[in-house]
Structures are given as structure tokens and as C-alpha cells.
Amino acid sequence: MAEIRTIGVANGGGDAPGLNAVIRGVVKSAIRRHGWRVIGICNGFDSLIWPEGCLPLTWDAVSGILPRGGTILGTTNRGNPFAYRHMENGKEQVTDYSGLCLENARRLGLDAIVVIGGDGTLSIAQDFYRRGLPVVGVPKTIDNDLSATETTFGFDTALHVATDAIDRLHTTAESHHRVMFVEVMGREAGWIALQSGIAGGADVVLLPEIPFRFEAICAAVRAREEQGRRFSLVVVAEGVQLPEKDPAGQPIPPAGPGEVSNRIAGVLRGMLQKEIRVTVLGHVQRGGSPSPFDRILATRFGVAATQLVARGEFGRMVCLRAGKIDSVPLEDAVAKPKLVDPRGELVEVARSVGMMFGDES
Numbered sequence: 386m387a388e389i390r391t392i393g394v395a396n397g398g399g400d401a402p403g404l405n406a407v408i409r410g411v412v413k414s415a416i417r418r419h420g421w422r423v424i425g426i427c428n429g430f431d432s433l434i435w436p437e438g439c440l441p442l443t444w445d446a447v448s449g450i451l452p453r454g455g456t457i458l459g460t461t462n463r464g465n466p467f468a469y470r471h472m473e474n475g476k477e478q479v480t481d482y483s484g485l486c487l488e489n490a491r492r493l494g495l496d497a498i499v500v501i502g503g504d505g506t507l508s509i510a511q512d513f514y515r516r517g518l519p520v521v522g523v524p525k526t527i528d529n530d531l532s533a534t535e536t537t538f539g540f541d542t543a544l545h546v547a548t549d550a551i552d553r554l555h556t557t558a559e560s561h562h563r564v565m566f567v568e569v570m571g572r573e574a575g576w577i578a579l580q581s582g583i584a585g586g587a588d589v590v591l592l593p594e595i596p597f598r599f600e601a602i603c604a605a606v607r608a609r610e611e612q613g614r615r616f617s618l619v620v621v622a623e624g625v626q627l628p629e630k631d632p633a634g635q636p637i638p639p640a641g642p643g644e645v646s647n648r649i650a651g652v653l654r655g656m657l658q659k660e661i662r663v664t665v666l667g668h669v670q671r672g673g674s675p676s677p678f679d680r681i682l683a684t685r686f687g688v689a690a691t692q693l694v695a696r697g698e699f700g701r702m703v704c705l706r707a708g709k710i711d712s713v714p715l716e717d718a719v720a721k722p723k724l725v726d727p728r729g730e731l732v733e734v735a736r737s738v739g740m741m742f743g744d745e746s
């Protein structure tokens with residue numbers, strides 16, 4: 386194995402609380418345990434295309450970043466170097482900069498690169514690995530939808546934010562006898578919705594993995610009214626599948642993240658004759674200081690990534706299995722998303738304590 390002197394660190398895709406803790410873990414362990422130099426690749430893979438954007442990551446550069454949200458490297462979810470979209474003379478062009486990136490990695494003296502990302506970024510890392518770049522991966526997403534790891538850093542913090550929002554909405558819902566909707570992130574996976582729903586004691590949770598009917602939500606709210614509970618809390622996962630028609634047969638225009646809960650609430654207002662308010666939590670779930678759990682997991686991942694580099698185990702991603710740090714081939718890491726099992730233990734637990742998923746008859 387070639388001797389390692391310098392490594393790069395890159396992160397791509399949406400930010401997640403704990404990114405800085407991973408970067409710090411990589412840099413400090415690289416310096417302290419191995420005596421390597423570390424270079425920060427900024428804004429996804431952009432500074433492999435334009436290397437003047439690289440950042441020397443010294444011990445001092447990463448001191449004090451542990452509790453900070455965001456990422457000191459900056460990030461983007463649009464910078465795939467294999468198909469880079471940019472405007473030229475008013476027209477969109479797609480350029481393959483991967484060869485230039487490999488050339489620049491060599492010029493920068495990078496003996497290996499730690500890539501922190503979700504499925505999109507890790508697929509790019511896998512493509513670079515196939516082209517001969519020594520790469521190791523670190524899983525990152527608040528959505529917790531990567532099947533190769535038990536959990537990702539960022540998820541716990543997002544869960545805290547969503548649960549806190551549900552707690553706050555509960556008190557105002559109760560005072561005003563309203564139905565409160567809260568839309569949470571997660572793309573096609575319902576983990577944030579399900580777990581914050583359980584933690585916050587939501588009455589109805591709508592998940593991408595469980596198709597819902599409007600009538601079932603109305604029945605759940607009315608059943609509560611009959612028991613003297615004149616308010617309800619509905620958690621909506623942003624990736625929930627919207628029925629094509631409402632119960633009156635009227636078409637429902639498609640709606641994506643940020644709009645879908647309003648669309649559902651719009652139909653239910655007519656059916657329930659109750660005041661409904663909608664809160665879309667959005668990027669609040671991704672910002673701010675990471676929870677202690679995420680700081681610790683991110684630090685463990687960062688240190689484990691440098692250990693993979695030291696052992697020459699490239700093309701692999703660190704992961705958590707049964708509470709222990711492990712690793713898997715990058716190709717397995719991005720093979721299939723981890724979704725909520727509609728018949729799984731967590732859904733059963735939620736149903737057992739009276740939570741509805743809008744699929745009940």
C-alpha cells in the first residue's frame with residue numbers, strides 16, 4: 386500500500402447537524418494518530434474542479450466547530466463532477482469534469498479522500514473509486530434512509546426539532562380546539578414523521594410508506610371529539626402519497642414537499658368543519674447545533690474513516706451496526722433506501738398506543 390501523507394475531506398448534498406463534528410474527527414485523528422496533512426475540498430466536489438477553493442484543515446482550523454451546525458466546507462446538491470450543469474451563453478451545458486478532478490487530486494497530493502454524504506454524494510464517491518481514486522465514505526442524512534447503517538448523524542437532531550414542534554403545537558391546539566398539521570422532512574422515507582409522532586404523542590401520522598384515506602383521518606379526529614378531546618395533532622411526512630381525487634371525486638393537484646400538508650388540510654377543512662392550521666417545519670430541522678448523540682456518532686464516524694484509510698480499506702463506508710462501528714462496500718451503501726416497514730415493530734407500537742396512520746377502515 387502506498388504511504389499516506391495527505392488526505393482530502395469532502396462533503397456534498399444537503400447539510401446535516403454533525404457534519405462539522407465529522408470533519409473535526411477526521412482532521413484531529415488524522416493529525417494526532419497518523420501525522421497526516423488534511424485538505425478540505427469545498428462545496429461538494431467543486432474544489433477538485435477549481436482547486437484554488439481548497440482549505441487547509443489544520444488542528445486550529447477545526448477547533449471550536451464541534452457544536453456548530455452546517456459545514457465549514459460549504460456544500461451543494463448540484464455539483465456532480467461527472468455531469469456538471471452550468472450556464473454558458475444563456476444555455477445550460479453539462480460537462481464531465483471527472484478527469485480534471487482526478488488530475489487535480491493528484492496535483493494536490495491527495496493520497497485518499499474521505500467523502501461525507503447521502504446516497505447521491507456517495508454514488509459519486511463510488512464512481513471516483515471505480516476510476517481509481519482511493520475513497521472512503523461517511524453516511525450523512527437527516528432522513529436516516531440509508532440501509533447500510535443503523536442510523537446516520539443528523540437524524541437525532543432533526544427528531545428533537547420535530548418533537549419539540551409537536552409539543553409546542555399540542556398546547557396551542559388544545560387551547561383553540563384546533564386540528565394542527567405539522568409537515569416534516571424525510572423525502573421518500575417516513576422515519577422523522579414516525580419517530581417524532583411517537584415521541585410527541587401525535588394522533589395521526591401520514592407516511593410515504595402507508596397510503597392514507599381522507600375519511601380515515603376524519604374518523605380519527607371525530608372519535609377524539611366524541612371522547613371530549615377537541616383537538617388533534619397530525620404529522621405529515623413530506624413524501625406522503627397524495628390521492629389523485631378527494632372523496633367528492635374532485636382531482637387533487639399534485640403537491641411536493643412544503644405544499645403537501647396544505648393540500649391535505651385543504652380537503653379536510655371541507656370535510657371536518659373544524660379550524661385547521663398547518664406548520665411546515667422545513668430546514669429548521671437541518672439547522673443549528675447537533676444533539677450530543679449526533680456529535681458523538683459523527684466523531685466516531687470521522688475517526689473510523691481515518692482508520693479505514695490507514696488500513697487501505699478503500700471503496701468502503703463506515704456504518705453503525707448493533708451500536709458498533711463497522712464498514713460496508715460503498716456499492717452496498719447506496720444500493721437501496723431504508724424505508725419504514727408498515728408491519729414493523731415501530732408502526733405496531735404506535736398503533737398499540739392509539740396512533741392512526743389514515744389507513745384504518
Ligand code: F6P
Binds near residue numbers: 503527570572671
Ligand atoms: O435529504 C435531506 C433533506 O433535508 C430532505 O429531508 C429534504 O427533502 C431535502 O433534503 C431538502 O433539500 P433542499 O435543501 O435542496 O431543499
